[in-house]
Amino acid sequence: MRALTWHGTHDVRVDTVDDPEIVNPRDAIIKVTSTAICGSDLHLYDGVIPSLQPGDILGHEFMGEVVETGSGSTLKKGQRVVIPFTISCGGCFHCKVQQYSACENSNPAEKQDMSAALYGQPMAGLFGYSHLTGGYSGGQAEYVRVPFSDVGPVVIPDHLEDEKVLFLSDILPTGWMAAENADIQPDDTVAVWGCGPVGLFAIQSAILMGASKVIAIDHYPHRLELAKQLGAEVINFRETHVQDALMEMSGGIGVDAVIDAVGMEAHGFAFDNMLEVVKQKVGIGADRAHALRMALMAVRFGGKVSIPGVYGGMTDKFPTGALMEKGLQVRSGQTHVQKYTAKLLEMIEGGKIDTTFMISHRLPLEEAPHGYKNFKEEQNTWTKVILKPGMAASA
Template identity: 60%
Template structure:
């Protein structure tokens, strides 16, 4: 089969690799009908996530048709159309029983490696480094899905792939980011980053009762989509983010702030230069400029929700602001399984059509060029969908 494989920093290639096969009675094989490039994939592409190996198959946002099932999978049949959540979860461990699916204790075969890096291991993740299991991802024609009796969600035929594909990751991620804000009716929520997760966080915050959402970015196409999603906007190329937020909130600050950017934040000023130098010298792994702004901008007693991915070590975090402002910080890889059915119901009711973020559609052979386009924000690219077949 064809698959998109990591070849080193800044390089991916489409290769012929062996077809996946059933390895465990709880496995299924899915023929991929749609996949996508995620902002988290760009962190791999840019070389900021350790333990990637040449030839690793990328991609954790995908859906398709079940073509084979293991003997222990009774909930799926050949021909079923499914969306697959990006965390791999057993459904039976301490964390899965508490619906903390991205913390599954049984799905990461490289847990010892992750424990040395983070203290404890998260769940396995499709196509996302050997720290999280080294599982082959979904930017391919076929995928082996472990614990298929727990993860994949069957979707109705009357909904298109583009309406349901993002249930695999970014729609639940944006929703959990908003849910973590403990939004009260009329609250003001600030969202840094108007990429796909930020756009879904905007939509979700409004669905959960926010009175205002203020979106921060610098790319016109993203700010346009944020405004269409219902947000007021700040273009940080033309306005100071923190002072503008103070003015827009009467000096108090937003009730909640969402960092939908993560480890590769682009900023202005000395902090940006400082982070780039330290990152180049490997004295910190991530650029946390947005996180700093969110912590300093949030009102006293507010909540900062971190949906953007951070992989390792960051510097100059204003921890005094967390303590002295009595902030609540919530974060985590998304517990996708928990949100898939409720969000599917919202899609079926017409409350949200996730396809509004799609700007580009490519074949699998075009994916290497699409990575560069997406990373570099070329051609007004916001979201790329891949048709592997």
């Protein structure tokens, strides 16, 4: 089959690789009909997530048709399914309390030591996201093996086309959980750093949850316009002093809740961020946390901090004093996708959530390297890229 594989920093290629096979009774094989490039895929593309190996298949946002099942799968051949990026067994302590992204059994035992050394306990398995998370082949491919297929996949009604539901795999539940983690109350003013796909869905979710004011912070004009169309007020951080603007917009006390949808590769020319860019490139620092620092300084005393943006290692100059002295509540984590999919699918069917507004480009799988390059370098206009295996390549 054809699949997008990683070969080094900014070097991804569509190669011919072995077809996946059923390994365990609970497995299923999916023929991919749509897959997407996620903002967190760029962390792999940029080489800032450790443990990738040449030839690893990327991609964790995908859906398709069931073509083969193991004896323990609950899926049936021919069903259309969206696959959560989190691989979860359904039976461990964390799965039973709906903390699916902390599954204790999905990361193979032989791959757990690295993430346990970094974080204290091993990570759960994720599709296409390095050997820290199990080394599973991802969904930017013609076919994928799906472990624990009796737990994760979301069966999709035939009347809903792929693009309306594809983002149930990751960014829609991630944006929803980000807003939920901000514990939004009806009178809250919420500031969201980053108007990429997760940030836009967090804005949409915060508004649906009843926030009185949502403020979007970015520097790409088109992404800020999308946020404005959702109902947010916007700040271009290259034109406005963010802290001063937020204090003014919140009556002088700071915003009630902040959402960092930027993560470990923050943009901007602030001194702390430029220093961390250098550290990241030479390997002595892992995370650029400028957006998170700004969020912690802007939120009011007793405020709420939600961190859906991906962080992978250490950060310097972290404002622990502000965190403690201000009495902040902080919630973060990989998304517990399976907890939210049924509710979000119902909202999509009912017309309460639109998932298609941010799609800017549709490409054949064969053009995935071109999609990655432009999604990184042209972020103002390349807001979301869908890849279609089997789609004819452009002339």
